[in-house]
Amino acid sequence: MKKGNLTRAFKGAFKETIPILFGYISVGMAFGLLCEKAGYNFIWALFISLFLFSGSMQFVLLNLLTGGAGIIETIVTTLIVNARYSLYGISFIDFFKKMKKVRPYMIHILTDEVYAVMCSAKTPLGVNRKQFFLAIGILCHSYWVIGCVLGALLGSLIKFNSQGMEFAMTALFIVIFVDQFLTFSTKIPNVLGIVIGAVSLLIFGPKNMLIPSIFMIIIVLILLKTKLEKDMEKNKNKGVK
Secondary structure (H helix, E strand, C coil): CHHHHHHHHHHHHHHCCCCHHHHHHHHHHHHHHHHCCCCCCCCHHHHHHHHCCCHHHHHHHHHHCCCCCCCHHHHHHHHHHHHHHHHHHHHHHHHHHHHHHHHHHHHCCCCHHHHHHHHHEEEEECCCHHHHHHHHHHHHHHHHHHHHHHHHHHHHHHCCCCCCCHHHHHHHHHHHHHHHHHHHCCHHEEEHHHHHHHHHHHHCCCCCHHHHHHHHHHHHHCEEEEEEEEHHHHHHHHHCC
């Protein structure tokens, strides 16, 4: 990788990930604070955020650790909670194969927010797309790690009521949703997410709605694939993203 191209890739990636920067630092700090409160210091926060890097699962993990859950239960829960990432990765299978040595890392950092940025970000002129995506992943991962460690360090120094702090992850998802809603011309995926999510909540309940709703959304999007592609191409020709 040429140094100049890599530098431009990181500059472009930083501009695209500024919303993620503020979101990950804030939510990461919330996790770090809760981690410290649960009796796990900043070293735990560092390694969990480095090797797990899954906001929602990290919050769940704290409950599992403090609740005395076994290894099997923890593994199964992790697979269920993070199952959506495998579905996200389908659209990047061919592209990630081209990234060769860094492919495992790209798979590791594919979170909801990183996926959203990769889908909407435009590669800067003169920048290699593979370098650009790698820069996005590294920056987002760094934001999260910094936030988690900083939160744990502050938690060891400051004592306060952390009730309701778990909502920080939900708030970040809302920000990402609004950004996607405003960015893309077609609103069908957004509407589907709301409607199918609401139906799944009524049918399966809040604890079991995630996986069924994801599969239903994917099935409907596959059925509407041709229409969505035509709408996107039509708007693209009109100069609308």
